[in-house]
Amino acid sequence: MRLAVIGGTGVDARRLFGDTKPLSVETPYGSVVLQEAQHESGKKVFFLARHGAGHSVPPHRINYRANAWALRELGVEAVLATAAVGALRRQIQPGDLVVIDSFIDLTSGRPSTFFDGEDGRVVHTDMTEPYCPILRQAVLAAGGDLPVRIHSTGCYVCTNGPRYETPAEVAAFAMLGGDVVGMTGVPEVVLIRELGLCYATIALVTNLGAGLSSDLLKHDDVVRTMQASGDLVCKLLRDVIDSLQISNCSVCRLPGST
Numbered sequence: 001m002r003l004a005v006i007g008g009t010g011v012d013a014r015r016l017f018g019d020t021k022p023l024s025v026e027t028p029y030g031s032v033v034l035q036e037a038q039h040e041s042g043k044k045v046f047f048l049a050r051h052g053a054g055h056s057v058p059p060h061r062i063n064y065r066a067n068a069w070a071l072r073e074l075g076v077e078a079v080l081a082t083a084a085v086g087a088l089r090r091q092i093q094p095g096d097l098v099v100i101d102s103f104i105d106l107t108s109g110r111p112s113t114f115f116d117g118e119d120g121r122v123v124h125t126d127m128t129e130p131y132c133p134i135l136r137q138a139v140l141a142a143g144g145d146l147p148v149r150i151h152s153t154g155c156y157v158c159t160n161g162p163r164y165e166t167p168a169e170v171a172a173f174a175m176l177g178g179d180v181v182g183m184t185g186v187p188e189v190v191l192i193r194e195l196g197l198c199y200a201t202i203a204l205v206t207n208l209g210a211g212l213s214s215d216l217l218k219h220d221d222v223v224r225t226m227q228a229s230g231d232l233v234c235k236l237l238r239d240v241i242d243s244l245q246i247s248n249c250s251v252c253r254l255p256g257s258t
Contacts (some may be wrong), residue, residue, distance in 0.1 A: 003039075003241055004046040004071050006081040008184060009055065010204075010226025013037060013047035014072040016234045020047065025070035030063050032070035041242045046074055050081075051185055059161040059183035065111055068191040078198040078246045080237055081188065084226050085156065085180035086165070086217070088173050089245060093205065094225060097236075098154035098180055099139050100201040101131055104173070105161050105186045112187035114194050125194050132252045135200035135244070143240040148232055156203065158186035167211025180238040181209060198252040202236065204229055 005016065013020045025032045035047040046069055048084035051057045071079060087093065104120075105112075116122035143150045157173045159165060161183030165173070173181055180203055192199040206225040207217060215221075 001077050001244070001246060002044055002046070002075045003244065004048060004074070004076040004079045005237060006048045006050050006067070006079060006188070008050050008082045008226075009223060010230050011082045011085040012049065013231060015230060016237060017045065018134060025073050027066045027069040027073065029066035029069055032063070032066050034070065034074075039186045039238065039241050042147055043241060045241060046076060047072065050188075060107075060110065062184065064187050064191055065114065068188070068195055068197075068213060069114075072197065073190070076197060078132070078244065079192055079200075080135065080139075081185075081199065081201045082233060082237070083156075083182050083185055083201055083203045084183040084206045084222055085203040086170075086207050087205050087212065088157065088170055088178050088181055088209050090208065092151060092154070092179060092213055093149075095229060096149045096151060096205045097143065097233075098151040098193065098203040098205065099136050099137065100156045100180075100185070101129075101153045103130060103156045103158060103186055103189060104176055104178055105158055107158055107186055109160070110187055112190055114191065123194075124205055125190070127190070127193070129251050130189050130193060131200050132198035132249060133208075134246060134249050135198050138199055138240050138244050139202055141235070142243060143236050146232060146236060148229075151179075154203065156185045156201065157181045159183055165210055165216045167209075170209035170211050173209075193252065196253050198246055198249050202233065204233060
């Protein structure tokens with residue numbers, strides 16, 4: 001079974017796996033550079049830095065379609081993604097982990113599907129369970145003994161960025177049912193589902209949303225929080241990879257209906 005990790009802010013291939021080797025994949029949407037690693041269990045794992053080398057690509061300019069397509073080209077079956085997020089509720093605190101189970105898409109201007117109708121097909125992909133239940137349970141099982149609070153569910157609100165949200169937006173997102181807010185979760189989750197791969201997001205809460213704290217939001221503070229928790233997140237990822245067995249996932253492997 002081939003696995004992939006999409007690393008967000010503060011999670012890199014060397015920290016996660018040690019030695020890796022780079023490879024480039026050509027896709028219809030552009031080239032993608034990844035790192036290939038060998039997990040200690042013997043499983044081959046591909047690492048994709050979502051924001052590119054040196055965190056150089058802002059969230060609204062990430063080539064999400066190329067990234068997802070490259071993973072499928074490599075024969076990946078399951079994808080574990082990390083994401084730095086802000087909390088929309090005080091019950092969720094910085095340092096907590098959230099295993100996302102739903103999302104609200106508030107982005108605009110991002111290519112968000114492979115099914116654009118140019119081939120004469122109209123495809124509607126089911127999103128009742130946008131995140132793989134098998135992967136989510138594997139994450140929760142592996143995280144049971146870690147010294148961190150893990151929320152078993154959470155709704156991810158995705159905004160365009162790169163600016164942070166206003167206090168009014170944070171309050172509105174919470175009223176809509178959101179639990180955390182980030183800038184990269186969509187269309188990543190949608191595109192990977194359209195390709196029939198299993199996908200789960202482990203969100204690390206780096207800050208309270210604007211208006212929930214008197215502190216101003218600074219990206220450097222987010223990076224520091226993510227880096228401070230990076231070893232714990234990396235251990236969780238390695239433990240999930242070690243234990244993971246994916247077979248006959250009826251939720252994620254079904255193509256969109258026409």
